[in-house]
Amino acid sequence: METFIGHIKTPQDALIIFEACRRGMLHRVKRRLSTKERMNIQSGSIFAFDEGEAGMRRWTDGRTWSPSRVLGSFLTYRELDTKRRPRRHSTHSSSSSSSQDGGIACSYKANGLIKQSFSICTASNQKMHLISYYSKADVIHGHLTLPSMDPNLNKIVIPKGFYPELNPLDTSGGHSATLHLMMKASIDKQQQQQQQQQQQHQQQYTNGSIWKPYPLQAEDARQLEALKTQLRI
Numbered sequence: 001m002e003t004f005i006g007h008i009k010t011p012q013d014a015l016i017i018f019e020a021c022r023r024g025m026l027h028r029v030k031r032r033l034s035t036k037e038r039m040n041i042q043s044g045s046i047f048a049f050d051e052g053e054a055g056m057r058r059w060t061d062g063r064t065w066s067p068s069r070v071l072g073s074f075l076t077y078r079e080l081d082t083k084r085r086p087r088r089h090s091t092h093s094s095s096s097s098s099s100q101d102g103g104i105a106c107s108y109k110a111n112g113l114i115k116q117s118f119s120i121c122t123a124s125n126q127k128m129h130l131i132s133y134y135s136k137a138d139v140i141h142g143h144l145t146l147p148s149m150d151p152n153l154n155k156i157v158i159p160k161g162f163y164p165e166l167n168p169l170d171t172s173g174g175h176s177a178t179l180h181l182m183m184k185a186s187i188d189k190q191q192q193q194q195q196q197q198q199q200q201h202q203q204q205y206t207n208g209s210i211w212k213p214y215p216l217q218a219e220d221a222r223q224l225e226a227l228k229t230q231l232r233i
Helices: 011-022 035-039 136-140 174-206 218-230
Strands: 045-050 069-071 074-078 098-101 104-107 114-121 127-134
Touching: 011 045, 011 114, 011 127, 127 136
Parallel strands: none
Antiparallel strands: 045 127, 069 074, 074 114, 098 104, 114 127
16 A cells, blocks of 8 residues: 655655656555554555545544654654553653653653655645655664665656755755745746736826826916915925
């Protein structure tokens, strides 16, 4: 069911997965995972999906995760231990295996997975998402292959203009990339509207439809002078 087995390290790795799916070399997820498929998620599982095609905006895997954290170009989550109830954080003790939010400490699952997400909006307005899972040990020991190092995928050239421009090593990240593209589209639309207004204004001026002040009549001029005198102008 996975789109790819490996590890996503950089935005370039994520774009390679998206492009491989677009070319039919890999398959996108087109529905929610079944209960059995969720149970089979393991370190190295990578899933890519298109919001419109899959009919879902939010990814669900049946697991409990910590609040999101920004790590480089990705939003990351750590798997929590659901067998242990959240406990209130004590100022007298601390633990490296717990996360505190709002005064509540939640225990990380021993040997639990790390989930990372990456999202972009393409030039054709496709909202693409990539969800990957890995363990620290597998990454440290190099057990997972990067798409950019895979012999079947490392020759893929990302087409310019189709995906948001990102530093292939690490800069803004997926969630920021989507925002950047949306802001750029908004700015482009505003500039286009301003150009249209300027063209309409120029056309009206050329046709003589722009309002022009008429010369004052003698009586009007006299009343205006009288008003200025009263106001001591």
